[in-house]
Amino acid sequence: MxxxxxxxxxxxxxxxxxxxxxxxxxxxxxxxxxxxxxxxxxxxxxxxxxxxxxxxxxxxxxxxxxxxxxxxxxxxxxxxxxxxxxxxxxxxxxxxxxxxxxxxxxxxxxPGDDALAAEELRAVLAAADALTAEHRRLKDELEETNSGVLALYVQLDERDKQLRTAHGQTLRELEDALRPPLIEADGLELAVHYEPAGTDAPTGGDLYDWFVLPDGTVHITIVDALGHGVTSTRSALNVTHAVRTLALEGHRLQSIVARTDEILYPFDRAVMATVLLARIDPGTGELWLANGSHPPALLLRRDGTARYLEARGRGIGFPLPGSETPLTERLAPGDLLLLYTDGLTESRRDPIEGERRLIEAAHKHLQSPIEEVPGAIAEDMHTVILHPDDTLALAVRLTGQ
Known part of the structure; x- marks a missing residue:
């Protein structure tokens, strides 16, 4: 060295x-x-x-x-x-x-010092040019990659929309399958509106059932099972099926809530549901109501007077479930009866305000075609929503024809 x-x-x-x-x-x-x-x-x-x-x-x-x-x-x-x-x-x-x-x-x-310095400068410039070219190539590759990623995102978004559309269609079909078709009863007009708490779960614990009994009276069941989604839907279906069976067997209206609790307890001990039962004679307008911890029905007379029909009782899964003697009333032609779940009124700041606003909304739509009434009332009530909940509104009007 x-x-x-x-x-x-x-x-x-x-x-x-x-x-x-x-x-x-x-x-x-x-x-x-x-x-x-x-x-x-x-x-x-x-x-x-x-x-x-x-x-x-x-x-x-x-x-x-x-x-x-x-x-x-x-x-x-x-x-x-x-x-x-x-x-x-x-x-x-x-x-x-x-x-x-x-x-x-x-x-x-x-070579001289100046020539060597120039050679070094050329080498540095060549290296810089090579770096610039590499940077440009990488930038082009990145832009191409970004374009590909963007196209992939577009494809995935379109696919997601298709899946959500198919998912929503399947759930709507399921929802339609769970809800009974409109019944025909001379002298009565009926309509219903259902709105889920969230679009991702269009089924919930708010269900209804209506049918004509052998004696010609119309039976209506409103159920609000605890919770949301499929689990609460199953509980609500169990309640409506049990009530229908008992009603068709001829059980008295005031005994059905307690008997339903007895039937379901061995199979679904976790079920808790409020229930409102209504019987209407289309010919006479006579109305019977049995309640199990459910919000009261609203009766709006043709002349504009309104009253909540308070019937006493405790719901399915509650301590001492059952109904007391049914409340009776007589409907006149043009009267509007509104049955609903608490999502219609308790989405407001407090239930008392919700009940007051419900009377105002019912007044507003008293003379509207029956098929528009439940949805229009729900829209008015939900102008301010503090805690979304499943909502069911069912309207009955006596025509006298």
Whole structure:
């Protein structure tokens, strides 16, 4: 291994010396340029202060490694910011170790310092151009990738819309299958509106059932099972099926709630549901109501007077379930009877305000076609919703025909 030393008093002299030894060992022009700049920056403060800088280099032919040591007596520049990162830094030395070839003595053919500097500049510019081209290529690839990702997102969004549409259609069909079709009863007009708490679960615990009994009276069941979604739907269906069976078997209206609780208890001990039962004679307008912890029905007379029909009782799954003696009333032609679940009134700030607003909404739509009444009332009631809940509104009007 041969070692050489040199002392430099100016930045220009140091740059020429580093450039010469780098060319002597056939360093790439770009590497040579970085080494020259790094040495000048590291020793710049000391040289400007008039202190000489020592330059030492050694070549190891076995390892093909050139070691360059720059000794700067104080005022060394920040080594971490040099164009070529050093391999070692001490208090007054900076060391670079570079792969290099053996020294070549071609002093007579060697280009001048300016020519070598120009060669280094061209190499740096070529490297910069290569980086720019690579950056442009990567940018083009990124834009192409982004376009592909965007197209994929569009496809996925369209697919999601298709799946949600199919999902919603399936749930609507299921909902329709759970709800009985409109019945025909001479002398009565009936309509119903159902609105789920959320569009992702269009079935819930609010169900109704209506049918004509053998004696010609119309039976209506309103159920509000605890909870939301499919579980509450199952409980509500169990209640409506049990009530229908008991009604068709001829059980008295006031006994049906308690008997339903007895029937369901062995099969569904977790069920809790409020129930409102109504019987209407279309010919006479006579009305019977049995309640199990459910909001009262609203009767709005043709002349505009309104009254909540409070019938006493406790719901399915409640302590001491059952109904007391049914409340009786007589409907006149043009009277409107509204049966509903608490989602219609308790979505307001308080139930009392909800009941007052319900009377106002019923007044507003008293003379509307019956098929529009439940939905229009629900829309008026839900202008402000503080806690969404399943909502069911069922309207009955006596026509007297």
């Amino acid at each position: 041969t070692t050489r030393n040199l002392t430099c008093a100016t930045t220009a002299g140091l740059s020429r010396a580093v450039r010469a030894l780098a060319r002597e060992h056939a360093l790439d022009p770009e590497v040579r340029g970085r080494l020259v700049l790094s040495a000048a920056e590291a020793a710049g403060a000391a040289l400007r202060a008039g202190r000489e800088t020592g330059l030492k280099w050694a070549y190891d032919p076995g390892a093909g490694l050139l070691t360059v040591v720059l000794r700067t007596p104080g005022d060394m520049g920040p080594a971490a910011e040099l164009p070529m990162a050093p391999d070692a830094v001490t208090e007054d030395e900076v060391v670079w170790r570079l792969p290099a070839g053996p020294p070549v003595d071609d002093a007579e053919e060697a």
